[in-house]
Amino acid sequence: MKSHLNFIIAAAMFFLLSGPCFAACSLDHFLIGCNRDGLFGTDDDNILFVDCSDKYRHSDPAHSADPTWLNWFYPLYYNPVYSRYQIGEPGFDLMDSTDPNRQLAGTPDLDYRIIIECVSIKSGFIARNATLGIELDQPGDFINHSSLADPHLHLEYRAPSPSGATDMQWITYILYDDLGDYQQSEPFSVVFVQEPLAGDLVIDGSVNVEDLLEFCYYWLRDNPARENDFYERADCNRDGYIDLIDFAFFSSNWLFTE
Ligand SMILES: [Ca+2]
Numbered sequence: 001m002k003s004h005l006n007f008i009i010a011a012a013m014f015f016l017l018s019g020p021c022f023a024a025c026s027l028d029h030f031l032i033g034c035n036r037d038g039l040f041g042t043d044d045d046n047i048l049f050v051d052c053s054d055k056y057r058h059s060d061p062a063h064s065a066d067p068t069w070l071n072w073f074y075p076l077y078y079n080p081v082y083s084r085y086q087i088g089e090p091g092f093d094l095m096d097s098t099d100p101n102r103q104l105a106g107t108p109d110l111d112y113r114i115i116i117e118c119v120s121i122k123s124g125f126i127a128r129n130a131t132l133g134i135e136l137d138q139p140g141d142f143i144n145h146s147s148l149a150d151p152h153l154h155l156e157y158r159a160p161s162p163s164g165a166t167d168m169q170w171i172t173y174i175l176y177d178d179l180g181d182y183q184q185s186e187p188f189s190v191v192f193v194q195e196p197l198a199g200d201l202v203i204d205g206s207v208n209v210e211d212l213l214e215f216c217y218y219w220l221r222d223n224p225a226r227e228n229d230f231y232e233r234a235d236c237n238r239d240g241y242i243d244l245i246d247f248a249f250f251s252s253n254w255l256f257t258e
C-alpha cells in the first residue's frame with residue numbers, strides 16, 4: 001500500500017513539475033536545420049544550426065506571458081520526491097516545411113544522420129529522456145536524432161540538490177551529420193539556474209582566453225538575434241551588433257570566476 005502511495009505521489013509530482021512542458025513545449029524546442037541565412041549560394045548553405053527563437057521562454061505558467069527570453073537561463077524547479085532540481089525544457093525538433101530553405105533535405109537516417117553531441121556539461125548535471133533511454137551527463141555522450149521514431153524530442157534536465165538551487169548549470173551541444181553530407185554546427189549552450197557572466201561564451205562560469213577566442217570568432221558577425229541566441233551571448237546587450245560595447249562587458253569580467 002505504501003509503495004502505491006509513493007508511486008501516486010511521485011506521479012503527481014512528475015506531472016506537476018513536467019506539466020508546463022506538455023502544455024507548451026513545442027515552442028521551446030530547438031529546430032535543427034541548415035543554411036541559417038535562408039539564402040542559397042552563401043557559405044552556410046550546408047552547415048547545420050539550431051533555430052532557438054524561443055530559448056529561455058519561461059515554462060512556468062504563472063510567467064507564460066513574460067518576455068522571459070530577456071533571461072539567459074532556465075529556472076530549475078525543486079522536486080521534493082527525489083530531492084533534485086529539474087525542468088522539462090528544452091527539446092529538439094526538425095525545421096519543417098514552413099521554412100523550406102532551411103529544412104534538411106531527404107530522409108532521416110538514410111540521407112543524413114544528425115548526431116546531437118554533448119561537448120561540455122556541468123559536473124552532476126544530466127539531460128535525459130527515460131522513455132527513450134537517453135542520458136547525457138558527460139562530454140562525448142550523444143543522441144542519434146535521425147534514428148528517433150518522432151523527431152519531436154523531449155529532454156528533461158536535472159541537477160542534484162543542493163547545487164541545483166544556486167549553482168549555474170549548463171550543457172553545450174554540437175550537431176554533426178554522421179553520413180557527412182552536412183557540416184558540423186557551431187557549439188550552442190543552454191544555461192540553467194542563473195544568469196551567466198557577460199562574456200562567458202564558452203560557458204563554464206569563468207571568463208578567460210577560451211572566451212576571448214570565441215568572442216573574436218563572432219566579432220562583427222551579422223544579425224545577432226534570439227534565433228541564434230545572440231551568438232552564444234556575444235552580443236551582451238542584445239542590440240543586434242557585436243562591437244566595442246560588448247567588448248567592454250566582456251572585459252569587465254576578464255579572468256573572473258563565479
Ligand atoms: Ca545560405
Ligand SMILES: [Ca+2]
Nearest residue numbers: 200202204206
Ligand atoms: Ca568561459
Ligand SMILES: [Ca+2]
Nearest residue numbers: 235239241246
Ligand atoms: Ca551588442
